[in-house]
Amino acid sequence: MLGRTAFALGTGLSDAGYDPAVCHTHPAGARLVDH
Numbered sequence: 001m002l003g004r005t006a007f008a009l010g011t012g013l014s015d016a017g018y019d020p021a022v023c024h025t026h027p028a029g030a031r032l033v034d035h
Contacts, residue, residue, distance in 0.1 A: 008016065
Protein backbone atom coordinates (compact mmCIF):
# COMPACT_ATOMS: atom_id res chain seq x y z
CA MET A 1 0.00 0.00 0.00
CA LEU A 2 1.40 3.39 -0.95
CA GLY A 3 -0.57 5.39 1.61
CA ARG A 4 -0.85 9.09 0.82
CA THR A 5 1.41 9.17 -2.22
CA ALA A 6 0.91 11.36 -5.27
CA PHE A 7 2.87 11.22 -8.51
CA ALA A 8 3.10 14.20 -10.85
CA LEU A 9 5.44 15.69 -13.43
CA GLY A 10 6.39 19.36 -13.71
CA THR A 11 3.86 21.57 -11.92
CA GLY A 12 1.36 18.71 -11.51
CA LEU A 13 1.30 18.83 -7.68
CA SER A 14 0.63 22.58 -7.62
CA ASP A 15 -1.97 22.25 -10.38
CA ALA A 16 -3.72 19.53 -8.34
CA GLY A 17 -3.89 21.84 -5.32
CA TYR A 18 -1.07 20.41 -3.22
CA ASP A 19 1.08 22.91 -1.32
CA PRO A 20 4.65 22.56 -2.63
CA ALA A 21 5.98 23.84 0.72
CA VAL A 22 5.02 20.51 2.33
CA CYS A 23 6.11 18.25 -0.56
CA HIS A 24 9.55 16.70 -0.55
CA THR A 25 11.12 15.65 -3.82
CA HIS A 26 12.32 12.08 -4.18
CA PRO A 27 13.93 10.35 -7.18
CA ALA A 28 10.74 8.30 -7.59
CA GLY A 29 8.34 11.25 -7.15
CA ALA A 30 7.20 13.47 -4.28
CA ARG A 31 6.14 12.70 -0.73
CA LEU A 32 3.38 14.61 1.04
CA VAL A 33 4.20 15.42 4.65
CA ASP A 34 1.60 16.21 7.32
CA HIS A 35 2.63 18.96 9.71
